[in-house]
Amino acid sequence: MRDITHFIDGAPVAGQSGRFGDVFNPNTGEVQARVALATEAELDKAVQSALRAQQTWALVNPQRRARVMFEFKRLVEARMDELAEILSSEHGKVIADSKGDIQRGLEVIEFACGIPHVLKGEYTEGAGPGIDVYSMRQPLGVCAGITPFNFPAMIPMWMFGIAIATGNSFILKPSEKDPTVPVRLAELMMEAGAPAGVLNVVHGDKVAVDAILDHADIKAVSFVGSSDIAHYVYSRGTAAGKRVQAMGGAKNHGIILPDADLEQATKDLIGAAYGSAGERCMALPVVVPVGRKTADELRERVLAEIDTLKVGLSTDPAAQYGPVVSEAHKKRVSDYIQMGADEGAELVVDGRGFSLQGYEKGYFIGPSLFDQVKPSMKTYQEEIFGPVLQIVRAESFEEALRLPSEHQYGNGVAIFTRNGRAAREFASRVNVGMVGINVPIPVPVAYHTFGGWKRSAFGDTNQHGMEGVKFYTKVKTITARWPEGAVEDSAFVIPTMK
Numbered sequence: 001m002r003d004i005t006h007f008i009d010g011a012p013v014a015g016q017s018g019r020f021g022d023v024f025n026p027n028t029g030e031v032q033a034r035v036a037l038a039t040e041a042e043l044d045k046a047v048q049s050a051l052r053a054q055q056t057w058a059l060v061n062p063q064r065r066a067r068v069m070f071e072f073k074r075l076v077e078a079r080m081d082e083l084a085e086i087l088s089s090e091h092g093k094v095i096a097d098s099k100g101d102i103q104r105g106l107e108v109i110e111f112a113c114g115i116p117h118v119l120k121g122e123y124t125e126g127a128g129p130g131i132d133v134y135s136m137r138q139p140l141g142v143c144a145g146i147t148p149f150n151f152p153a154m155i156p157m158w159m160f161g162i163a164i165a166t167g168n169s170f171i172l173k174p175s176e177k178d179p180t181v182p183v184r185l186a187e188l189m190m191e192a193g194a195p196a197g198v199l200n201v202v203h204g205d206k207v208a209v210d211a212i213l214d215h216a217d218i219k220a221v222s223f224v225g226s227s228d229i230a231h232y233v234y235s236r237g238t239a240a241g242k243r244v245q246a247m248g249g250a251k252n253h254g255i256i257l258p259d260a261d262l263e264q265a266t267k268d269l270i271g272a273a274y275g276s277a278g279e280r281c282m283a284l285p286v287v288v289p290v291g292r293k294t295a296d297e298l299r300e301r302v303l304a305e306i307d308t309l310k311v312g313l314s315t316d317p318a319a320q321y322g323p324v325v326s327e328a329h330k331k332r333v334s335d336y337i338q339m340g341a342d343e344g345a346e347l348v349v350d351g352r353g354f355s356l357q358g359y360e361k362g363y364f365i366g367p368s369l370f371d372q373v374k375p376s377m378k379t380y381q382e383e384i385f386g387p388v389l390q391i392v393r394a395e396s397f398e399e400a401l402r403l404p405s406e407h408q409y410g411n412g413v414a415i416f417t418r419n420g421r422a423a424r425e426f427a428s429r430v431n432v433g434m435v436g437i438n439v440p441i442p443v444p445v446a447y448h449t450f451g452g453w454k455r456s457a458f459g460d461t462n463q464h465g466m467e468g469v470k471f472y473t474k475v476k477t478i479t480a481r482w483p484e485g486a487v488e489d490s491a492f493v494i495p496t497m498k
């Protein structure tokens with residue numbers, strides 16, 4: 001049995017707790033490795049290493065830090081095939097999609113390569129008589145990231161790319177379900193020239209997470225995962241005086257107006273609903289056709305597309321999606337399908353019976369489709385996170401706008417239409433953080449920022465782009481003058497610019 005160890009102070013470190021988590025191959029249902037789960041003391045060891053490393057790393061000039069990012073990008077690109085294979089074998093997403101996961105993370109690294117430019121402060125000459133004001137962005141110290149299973153490469157890179165480039169050291173607590181790629185990334189960061197301790201990986205469960213949240217020397221915590229845990233992490237971390245950004249779950253809607261290009265919209269929708277077995281926080285699991293004619297036609301088109309969908313091994317180049325991540329998750333999704341039927345939605349396609357010959361123990365679920373889903377249903381209100389598409393029929397634009405706006409989650413939403421005016425109004429009024437106009441998965445590019453609203457994100461700072469730089473740095477503002485010699489009287493009134 002392969003053991004997946006922590007990575008602390010530039011070297012693999014075997015777990016001391018005696019506690020391990022099983023890492024499965026979702027294609028076969030077999031345990032392929034076990035991952036050490038850290039204690040508070042092991043986490044502290046990583047923090048001590050990160051504290052030491054950060055002192056000198058912060059003094060390395062930004063251009064040299066950027067060069068480490070350039071080299072890291074080169075190394076990851078050179079190992080793309082190997083990393084994608086590992087990722088796919090632990091997560092279950094197909095190889096091409098695993099490469100997409102890594103590539104989207106690398107795009108944040110590309111942004112981090114430009115860190116000298118974005119770290120330049122502001123300067124005002126002559127803000128008062130002989131007075132200049134300038135600002136600088138300084139790193140926070142040791143920062144930590146807690147990441148979900150569904151993007152084991154991209155989300156860690158969202159976080160550590162910016163944190164390290166801005167002069168912090170970082171402790172990553174990746175998902176215990178697919179922990180190998182995060183360790184490989186940390187090894188490559190060392191190979192790229194980051195000193196030992198600048199990026200540490202500590203595996204674990206709630207014990208390690210709580211240790212991070214309570215540790216006095218960790219100044220900021222970035223979390224991505226489900227909403228209840230995000231809220232918990234946000235509350236406990238901020239109570240301990242830390243900066244916390246905590247991204248949560250999602251239930252993204254795709255609105256189809258009657259004038260949409262239905263052929264294109266259906267193709268977009270199918271990829272966004274079923275890609276990665278629906279295990280994306282920017283998946284489109286809800287479609288809202290406006291008007292009966294649109295709904296009926298869309299349903300027919302979706303059914304025809306489902307017929308041609310190929311579910312298969314994550315290593316099969318012809319497969320469009322692979323298994324879900326775990327046995328427990330397969331059961332959870334299956335239970336939601338049953339609940340939807342019990343709640344009175346029309347189960348048009350039931351993917352629960354799907355099985356792949358020779359891989360009967362794999363965690364496969366066929367594409368499932370519900371029609372006549374109502375906002376009062378629990379299966380509509382909650383995140384299913386599987387290959388399940390729900391049709392919620394709306395009578396009007398206003399009703400379609402209300403659905404995502406009033407939903408507890410507000411991560412992403414997409415509208416499909418040929419009417420620019422309607423799209424513009426929708427984008428302006430919808431109560432959701434990321435909007436796609438004829439774009440099914442509107443994940444913003446790396447130099448913009450990623451973040452949802454409502455229960456999809458706690459805290460006010462988004463991931464990556466300038467918001468990421470803001471999250472991992474603190475601003476210092478200096479007001480300076482150089483008096484000419486004559487002594488001035490004490491001032492007892494606050495100076496103003498009046």
Ligand code: NAD
Binds near residue numbers: 150
């Ligand atoms: P999860 O909440 O189960 O786990 C996320 C992290 O929290 C993991 O590192 C896990 O070890 C840790 N954790 C789990 N239980 C914990 C507990 N009780 N106390 C403390 N820490 C705990 O999420 P997941 O299943 O790995 O990922 C899927 C979820 O993540 C979905 O809800 C999805 O929508 C969400 N997600 C959100 C975004 C976003 O940007 N909004 C992006 C990707 C995934």
